[in-house]
Amino acid sequence: MAFPANKFSDYHAHLYFDENSLAHATQLRDRVYNQLGLYVGNLNTRLVGPHPQWSFQISFTGEQFDMFLPWIDKNRNGLSVLLHPVTGDDLIDHSDYASWLGQPLTLKLSIFDAE
Template sequence: MTSPDAPYHAHIYYDPAERPVAAAMRDAFGQDPAILFVGAMTDRAAGPHPIAQYEVHFLARSRDAVVAAIEATGLRALVHPLTDDDLADHTTLAHWIGEPVELDVTVLDPPGVNQGVPRFGISDF
């Protein structure tokens, strides 16, 4: 069972036509006290993400509400926990909303390793 205090990320993907919807949801997340961090909109590939995206950080207790908010927009997203296995977080432990995006998993940390990248509540890719 997942602790309600377990850290989670959602990566919200968008194309140029969807950017206004993604920006509006980003603004709404920024006003939501359940959201601990809202990353910058990245209009290019970054990290394992091959298309434009931004991320939000939250706790497991807020997962259902975050998923519902994303689903209501029709945007694609990857929702995953943050464990000590970056690869599993983005693959086997992940939940896709909408059509999955093929990630570049070669840039993810191997299990138990963090290459010094803040992973929760501090910064995005």
């Protein structure tokens, strides 16, 4: 699989899950924090922001990019993962600069219209 190019200094990954994959997502979140030492956000079991499913966020840098992407791809177990840089422009980050591991989901980008 070809991963996106590493062109930015900071990134977010959003891992999507549902009731059936909650246990795996919880375990994966713990592993990202404990094994990789990356920042992980709340395990959201409600919809937040532009995200159309339950999710949690992982923050990583361009220096961690080449380590993290193959690891998360190997361990996501079929879950969809949104990857995007953090440039300060949420709309572009979540659309033009976004890439996916697994099945892409349709984000609610209209929430960024008011920014």
